[in-house]
Amino acid sequence: MSSSRSRIFGLLFGLLFCGQLSAQIESSSDVINPTINSPFSRFGLGDFMDQYFAASGAMGGLRAAYQDPYHMNLDNPASLASLRATAFEVGLGARYSSWESPSVVDNQWSGNLRYLALGFPLFNPINEALDRKDGSTGWGMSIALVPYTLVGYDIESRVTDENFDVATNVLKGKGGTYRFRWGNAFRYKGFSAGVNLNYSFGKLTQNRKVSFDSLLVSYDTEFLDEFSISGVGFDVGLQYRFRLDKPQEDDNSATAGQFLTIGAFGNNQNEIRTNSSRFYHRDNLVNYTTDIRDTLLFENNIEERLNLPAQFSVGVTYEQVNKLKLGVEYSVGNWSQYRNEAKEESLMDTYKFSFGAEYVPNILSYNNYFERVYYRAGFYYGTDPRHVDGSQLRQVGLTFGAGFPIVMPRQQVSFFDISFEIGQFGLNEVLNETYGKLTLGFTLNDNTWFLKRKFN
Secondary structure: OOHHHHOOOHHHHHOOOOOEOOOOOOOHHHOOOOOOOOHHHHOOOOEEOOOOOHHHHOOOOOOOOOOOOOOOOOOOHHHHHHOOOEEEEEEEEEEEEEEEOOOOEEEEEEEEEEEEEEEEEOOOHHHHHHOOOOOOEEEEEEEEEEEEEEEEEEEEEEEEEOOEEEEEEEEEEEEEEEEEEEEEEEEEOOEEEEEEEEEEEEEEEEEEEEEEEOOOEEEEEEEEEEEEEEEEEEEEEEEEEEEOOOOOOOOOOOOOOEEEEEEEEEEOOEEEEEEEEEEEEEEEEEOOOEEEEEEEEEEEEEEEEEEEOOEEEEEEEEEEOOOEEEEEEEEEEOHHHOEEOOOOOOOOOEEEEEEEEEEOOOOOOOOOHHHOOEEEEEEEEEEEEEEEOOEEEEEEEEEEEEEEEEEOHHHOEEEEEEEEEEEEEEEOOOEEEEEEEEEEEEEEEEOOOOOOOOOO
16 A cells, blocks of 8 residues: 555554464565455454345344245354255355545455355154144254454555655455354244354464665564464354234145244353464664574464353344345444453444345246345444444445245245345544445255155
8 A cells, every 4th residue: 555544554553463473484474465455354353254144134134033934044043943945055245345545545356155054944844744733843953154254454554754765564464264153943833942053263364564774774573473263152042933913714824924023142252262373573684785683572382262252132023924024133242351362452342233124026926027036125234343542443234135036846946145235334534445245145945855755
């Protein structure tokens, strides 16, 4: 970045602690090549990645009271008990960002695999129908791999005095954390309860190089920090779904009726392990000929701890089956209790408000495909745990999208879901990101898992 950005990132530099070990003598900043350039990912564990999928993402990211018989909701595991078919979900994402300060604008593209998940009901609905069971119980399970945070930045700032460069700061970082999630849920009538077991892992590399130049002597000081995380945690979820209208004779609640769903999920404070390494050194280049290296600090394989805070979400959803769905949700995170011995810094408590809607014009239409499409829209507003000199980062966004049903062999319905998101993130007085995000989700459904075939 140009020298004019030094004012913008002056506050960021004041909070820097410096980044990761790669046990090698050459300059580590030369081998760090981040795939994105997000300056705020320097703090905490990086930029948080959405844990919801394309369908609910187009509805403002509803999770607490969101349930669907053919789509998964990993955040509230209680919803897994409502699955009516095995669902394999994969998502791809692309993002366009415009970073803006009072004097500079920088644009960039990024994209990657967003999620990979498999969920299935352990009670096959076909067997339940053949055995004339009332369907009052349900049991669902899921496994998934999703990114949790992402780090990537490449920043250069020059300090000048009377038009001469005095010092240059180069900051680079890359890496991220991931979660392997196993979920299990049980339903009895309208009440569902579930639990997710999460294995968190990943590695973050951060580097800062400061160069002081003069005619005779050049001083380069480099701070390289690296830490990896690994640990197990869990979260629990509850949902209660009850009918608002009076069922008609031979009415199937899976295809008709009005329902209200109340849901909540959360986790307590979780401690996981970190393994960190640090390598700080100074290079003195005298008369541009003699290179003298001083090792300031070298530490390797330091076992430390990281405390992830408690978080909680609650929501309500109204549903007219196969016609209309409306939901609202509120989430809080106790991020002021975040502690990372490998990288000491303070974060702030968060909140988020979300609203979403889904509408299907006519699910039974046979001559107009677009009347069977699920149209979705939503809105969210909230805060991020990271801050700059006490000013907390904020985020606001509009979402919209659609779910396109695809009839597979044996008349099974799968979906192609598309979600668009337009929003802003950051601090207007320091650095603000205006972004557009596209998520493509593919859901393949199969109702033959655990089917017990019967012959007369």
